[in-house]
Amino acid sequence: MSGGKCLRIWSGDWDLPSVDYNCLAAMAYCKFTETPVTFQGTNNPFWSKTGGLPVLKHEGGSEYNLTDIINFLRKQGRNAEFGLSKKQNADILAYTSLIEEKLLPALLYCQWVDTKNLDDFTRPWYFKAMPFPFRYYLPASLEKSMDDKVRSMCGCGTLTNADIEKKVYREARECLNQLSNKLGTFDFFYGKNPTYLDAVIFGYLAVLYKTPLPNNPLKHHIQSCDNLVRFINRILHRFFQLTPEETTEQERKESERQQEKQDISDFPHKKRNMIISALVALSAMVGYALLSGLVQIEITETNGEGINNDYEDDFEPDEDED
Template sequence: MNHPMELYIWGGDWGLPSVDLHCLEIMAYAKFSGVPLQTCVTNNPFWTPNGRLPVFKHGKQILSSFPEISAYLRKKNFNADFGLSHKQCSEVLAYTQLLRGQLYFALQYVRWVDTKNYIELIRPWYAKALPFPCNYYYPGSYEREAKHQLQALYDQDDDPQSIETFVYGEAEKCLTALSTRLGDQEFFFGVHPTSLDATVYAYLAPLLKVPFPSPALQNYLKACPNLARFVVRITQRYFPYAIQEFDAKKSAGSGARGETPESVSDFPNRRRHQVLAGLFAAAAMTGYALSIGLVQVSIKDEVSENLANHEDLIQAAENTED
């Protein structure tokens, strides 16, 4: 029996096939390699193996990271880098490391740490896309993760403005290097896209297309017209449906999901829902750990204590609302 190759992803918006960098990277690589990939929009990472999207499935094979998935596809004779020389493959690796070392953290800052972007756009988008109660858990979890990443890189006593200036400065150097390397070519190694093009597209497309309220880094990208054309070219050629769907929404007068968001703060009983969502996530993750034998506990001795703790948390949430 031939099993389909499936990729479970975050959905798209603003003319993008997905709003998520990691989903876009695999989607683009699959397109460039001719993979007969079925994409399934789920917007719910809760039941995934590591609590994240994307997830690639092929029969019993389940993978989630780009290195794992691209290596697996190469074994199946789907290789976007076929024909590259050893020197060119080394260049792919060097620029990929540049992106992940300099641009990635700036993108994390733009989405999850910049207060204006997070409050006005990113958190409402994910809150609306995610099902309840996950919409009260994941946006805050991603925000905390991004802040922890940046704190691990920079002294916690540094002024936030200094951190932003440094992060954006490194990102601008990366964008300048990419623009210089691309030049007037269609793709980084000529007329055929490779894994480097997939990775660059995944990093640049959300930065270019998402309507960030604080657009400083976005404006720098727009000032590199060859990179902007690169993003538009790939979207139009390989993901035309995303543009068509976005245009159809605008024509229907409904607007894109991110343009008229329903804020998390507008939900009734917000604090209680956040507590319940956290409890739900913790309980489910503990249940998963128990089911695979990672954790062993004496349930008989702890049931009453856990119930009491849960009741105290809910009562505290209700008192906060009052």
Template sequence: MSVYNLWDKDAKEPVLKTSLSSEWNFKSPVATPRSSSPPSRGGESIFNKYLDLVSSKSNISTEAKQTEPMDRPFDFFDDEEFAFGINLLNNNVACVGHNITKLIQMAQEPWPDNVKLYQPYEVEQILLPDNASCLAVQAFLKMCNLPFEVEMRWNAEFMSPSGRVPFIKCGAFVVSELEPIVQFAANKGVTLCSRLSTEEKAEMRAYMSLITNVLVNAELYISWLDNDTFNAVTKVRNSSVYPWPLGWLQTRSKRNNVAKRLKALHWHDKTLEQVLADVEQCCNSLSQRLGDKDYFFSSSPTELDALVFGHVFTIITTRLPCRKLAETVRRHETLVSLAKRIDERYFKRP
């Protein structure tokens, strides 16, 4: 029986989520265009060398050619081959420029109806930090009224261009994690913060950074460094989709990577009490900013609300051996009410 459950409005105990998907048949994810730099500048530089070479060749006499070989960056057997090389390079530069222009146009096209959001299996595989991130992205897309379909794959993190989940496949584009997806939607003219002032946008980003630096690290700490949670939940769920001993090796490798990340952020040597104190302070800041409003900024949600929902909802509805993290978040009733309000409005769970 899964230890991951979701909130039920009619019962105090969580209700198990039971969605599964078929095996992954998309062998290689499409590389996201935003991760590659335009190669046209390099092509233009080489093409300019060709033009300079043509100009210099016309000014050199036959005697000079016979006595001193011309120093040119590309050596060709005769003039005909030289002209062919220029035409070929010219066509390649034009092709690259055309493809970049086409990608930019595609990025600005309206949101299609066949967008898919990829994430790990909810029932038997997904872990606390990944579940929070996936819920945050789903909430954002629902707030924007952007259609999408959830696809669960055992190797979703390896399909992702950043190695993290979730990610969306939108036409020729593959975009992972909340902030890049928010920017991708903004390029298509869809945004939740257009009404905010410059100061409010900066404040919103500051709070989102606070969540990433505190709640995400706390979730990683509880999942991977707390021995009770690691042995009873993390190790079992993370290795459930791999054959032995691959599951054991992959879990060990991932735990080492998480430990390195937390060491770099000075979280590895913290005690559980220190982690919970940081979470308490983060929740206090968020609660004070939210106050008695429905959302953090006026009467409509932003990506900050989606991010807070993803983490708060996941923490309070996930059963773990270490319940102190959930108990710490539950003490902040305004955040819990926000999570329940977004869940009822946008997810409409029965």
């Protein structure tokens, strides 16, 4: 690598620069600290030793998780927490732990455990996004690891999915309320300048708010917290303005999604029309075959003496008949 840094991430969608909360946090911190770095949407965690993204590649090697990436950037002098007090830094650690404990299980449940979301959205998205041949087995591996992680974090080994859902969503709503109260009327959680905490919270909230999941009760709760919605949009507007090429790509993806929805909606009618068309075509071919003599119909009549009258043969009159 020729002196630069490259952050390998899950690519963006739904007006987000990445669809992954950790990737968004790493990207946001790079933006907050004006770190010169290239974002590369690989959609392939296979070569990561942790099996996940983001991965920061640099001259000295690689950083394979969010914590290591942030620590590396701070050692490089890219520190968004410069000037904060010890108490404020301690608060950042406390809130980060709160989010991982209360909000992360709900986010993972929403994407990877909820059956409808998994079948109708998450599985198809990752299958389509991943390169061949990884798309055929990595999504299933991710699904298993995320499901295990949710149950482990919640201590839910014996609970049903319905019980887990109630637990994670209740705790997530409480966490969102705390974050909304903490933010108040400020632009960022510690005033005018964003910090690591803002990067982490942005990653979680943006994914929960922007991902078009069929079942997403937390999106509605975020919508009820106006300051959290403004917080998401503020960071997107200030730090992640889309280039013309990115805008075109987002529009293309949205057009494809709308077409897929239309195809699904039209499917019963299309199937009916196809059946009718096939029957009409079959009738036309049979009619043509009959009229042209390609197919002849033999009508057989059986009387009491077992005599067959074949109407295909020429009728020969009786010679004795007058």
